[in-house]
Structures are given as C-alpha cells and as structure tokens.
Amino acid sequence: MIVRQVLVNLFLWLGVALALMSCLGVLVFPSAFDRLHFAGPLALGGVCVATAVVIHESFSLIGDKAILIAAFMLLTAPLITHATGRAARIDQRGDWRLGKDEDIEVEEP
Amino acid sequence: MSIWLAASIALVAGLMPCLLACVRTDRAGALAALNVAGATAVLALVTLSVAFARQPFIDLAVVLAALSIGGSLAWIRFLERQR
Numbered sequence: 001m002i003v004r005q006v007l008v009n010l011f012l013w014l015g016v017a018l019a020l021m022s023c024l025g026v027l028v029f030p031s032a033f034d035r036l037h038f039a040g041p042l043a044l045g046g047v048c049v050a051t052a053v054v055i056h057e058s059f060s061l062i063g064d065k066a067i068l069i070a071a072f073m074l075l076t077a078p079l080i081t082h083a084t085g086r087a088a089r090i091d092q093r094g095d096w097r098l099g100k101d102e103d104i105e106v107e108e109p
Numbered sequence: 110m111s112i113w114l115a116a117s118i119a120l121v122a123g124l125m126p127c128l129l130a131c132v133r134t135d136r137a138g139a140l141a142a143l144n145v146a147g148a149t150a151v152l153a154l155v156t157l158s159v160a161f162a163r164q165p166f167i168d169l170a171v172v173l174a175a176l177s178i179g180g181s182l183a184w185i186r187f188l189e190r191q192r
Contacts (some may be wrong), residue, residue: 016116019149020123025144027126032137042148062164069174076178087188088137
C-alpha cells in the first residue's frame with residue numbers, strides 16, 4: 001500500500017513538473033519555433049499523470065479514460081507541432097519551403 | 110488537501126504563463142502557447158476528477174482533449190490562409 005502511494009506521488013508530481021516546465025518554457029522562449037519544443041515534454045507529462053491515475057484507481061472507468069487521454073496526447077503532439085510550425089513559417093515567409101536567401105545546407109535525396 | 114487537488118491547483122496555475130505568452134507575442138507564438146495551454150487544461154481536468162472522486166467528470170477531459178486539437182487545427186488553418 002505504501003509502495004503504491006509512493007508510486008502515485010512520484011508519477012503525479014513528475015507529470016505536474018513536466019507540465020509546469022512546459023508552461024514556463026512557453027513564456028520564457030520568444031520565438032514560435034522555440035515554443036514548439038514544449039509539446040513533447042507535456043505529452044510525456046500526460047503519460048505520467050495517466051500512470052498515476054491507473055496506479056491509484058486501477059483499470060476502472062477513470063483509469064481506462066486516463067490511458068485513452070495519454071495515448072491521444074502522445075499521438076497528436078507531433079501532429080500539432082508539425083502543423084503549427086508549418087503555419088508559423090507560412091505566416092512569416094509566405095511559404096513553408098526553403099527560400100533561396102536562406103543559408104541552410106540541405107542533403108539532396 | 111489531497112495531492113490530487115494540489116496537483117490540479119498547480120496545473121491551473123500553469124495556465125497563467127501560457128496566457129501571458131499568448132498576450133505578449135505574435136500570432137504563431139500565441140498558437141504554440143495555446144497548444145500547451147489546452148494540454149495542460151486536459152491534465153488539470155483529469156486530476157480534478159480524481160480529487161473530487163467523481164469518475165464521470167473525466168469525460169470532460171476526454172472531450173476537451175479532442176476539441177483542443179480540433180480548435181488548434183482550425184486556428185492553424187486560419188493562420189495559413191490569412192497570409
């Protein structure tokens with residue numbers, strides 16, 4: 001019982017810490033492309049919180065839905081990050097593709 | 110106060126930096142902050158449903174998770190078209 005409580009505490013506060021660090025990172029970093037990096041740790045925080053819920057409540061209604069939410073966050077975080085980055089680039093430059101004035105080396109396939 | 114309620118309060122407090130970031134930056138940066146705020150609100154609802162021992166409340170978190178992604182994709186579409 002004590003081990004279970006310790007694990008719940010550990011995973012819950014790890015998830016909350018990851019979420020809070022992501023929120024603070026969004027505030028601290030100025031550029032949209034810098035801010036996009038924080039969707040990943042936040043999805044990991046969601047997995048930690050869902051793990052804490054499952055340990056606390058077992059596989060009940062709430063436990064199963066917590067797993068569903070964590071899986072949904074893990075699947076959609078890269079998608080939304082990619083789409084936001086693409087939109088930010090279109091907003092800034094008019095096109096998401098590499099411009100001729102940009103000095104970035106790209107490997108040709 | 111249970112640990113779940115404390116975690117909920119911490120997560121809701123985490124929405125404030127996202128709000129500040131939305132206000133202080135350009136449109137694309139605000140959109141990135143909105144994504145993070147949506148996911149944080151989902152986690153806050155999950156912990157609140159455990160804190161109040163009301164299992165059906167977690168449906169709110171499930172619905173918000175889906176709607177938050179849909180809303181963000183809609184804003185992304187607007188941002189791409191507005192150019």
